[in-house]
């Protein structure tokens with residue numbers, strides 16, 4: 001008979017939110033469930049965005065140490081060079097390279113996709129790059145930056161790399177969302193909110209919610225292939241991004257924050273485990289599928305309509321079909 005204790009403890013932790021998201025949640029679950037490393041990724045090609053820092057760097061280092069052939073996208077050449085050298089040192093893997101591009105710039109995304117697509121099958125695509133911005137700014141194509149970097153850029157990159165992902169059989173597309181999305185319901189018009197209404201925390205949480213809606217729609221539209229789409233959240237993780245975007249929370253919660261390796265664990269695990277292939281369109285945290293709503297009013301009356309509306313909105317803005 002399976003020991004029910006880990007499952008019971010997991011549910012109790014989940015109900016607390018704070019403990020679950022903290023390093024306590026990670027330590028408890030990983031020990032009780034005896035987590036082991038994901039399988040080898042030798043021979044697998046992985047593309048990840050936002051690997052120069054925090055969760056993305058930790059994930060890239062772990063993926064490379066599992067043997068993946070790794071390409072990362074970074075917006076700054078010098079940081080990319082330093083990161084590539086650091087990743088190679090840590091993982092003892094030389095099959096690491098990078099492409100320079102801002103994930104919010106649709107022209108750069110097309111260039112990146114062109115190069116990656118020509119290399120053949122792509123096993124794992126990880127949309128990790130992201131930030132919570134205190135002030136509103138616009139992408140090179142004139143879209144609000146949080147939306148451009150975490151929704152439109154990833155949408156276009158996935159769209160253009162779909163043939164390479166389908167060639168991998170099975171391909172995996174993983175998106176790093178946030179527990180912050182629990183505070184917001186999906187609201188398409190707010191993704192283009194005007195300047196005088198800008199609220200960085202709310203904008204970030206809405207975009208993170210929209211990432212889940214889009215993950216469902218990808219899973220539905222591409223169900224005829226082996227490619228799976230999943231979103232996850234890393235919990236509260238001590239990264240430069242968290243320290244700069246929420247400094248007071250970072251200071252207050254410092255002792256409880258996860259390490260970047262702990263925050264990246266589920267992402268790395270989803271990249272290799274067979275469990276991720278059994279379904280598509282799920283939301284994960286600490287190696288388990290999770291509910292997507294904690295507050296009743298964040299539920300939509302018509303999730304299917306939301307998905308199609310967001311899809312059409314992304315297609316129109318990225319000029320992709």
Ligand SMILES: NC(=O)c1ccc[n+]([C@@H]2O[C@H](COP(=O)([O-])OP(=O)(O)OC[C@H]3O[C@@H](n4cnc5c(N)ncnc54)[C@H](OP(=O)(O)O)[C@@H]3O)[C@@H](O)[C@H]2O)c1
Nearest residue numbers: 050051052053054055102103129130178236237239240241
């Ligand atoms: N830390 C947490 O507690 C937490 C919780 C929930 C979700 N997340 C999510 O986890 C992901 C990683 O965040 P983090 O905490 O690791 O933050 P981080 O340390 O600031 O790392 C963010 C990464 O994204 C890159 N990036 C940001 N904007 C970009 C752009 N326009 N084009 C290309 N790359 C870009 C950054 O590159 P540069 O080096 O050039 O800045 C950096 O590599 C984000 O999606 C974040 O929303 C984090």
